Amino acid sequence: MPDALPTESVMTETLKGFLEQAFYQVSIDEDNDVIVSGAYTSIVRIMSDNVIRMWASFRLVEDLAVEQILGAINTFNARTVIVKAFLNLRNQRGPSLVFETDMSYDGGLVPANFVSRLRAFEVIVMKAREFDEYTT
16 A cells, blocks of 8 residues: 555545455445445545545334434444444435544545544444444
């Protein structure tokens, strides 16, 4: 992996390559997002403002009252710095719990930092056990 990639060279295919070098199972979908397969699916997208957004979405159990999960989301967000959780009520498949983190690459992207950020994101989401009873 190179030491740093200039801002203008950050592209979906490049991110996919970095993740493949780190032994991730990845693909690119029709929206030009990097799909990371593992214990769950994460999505990586290059945003227009030199930001890489990473997120994972989990379906909620049926007949769950929204109020039930809001307390867990507030607790998670109060104790977690890197990743934020929110409730997506506009999902076509029904309400979902979303975890999200952003990484700026103004001034360039260090591939090892990108891979480390994804790994940190994955660990934090996997440890978010307060949501186990709410997701499928």
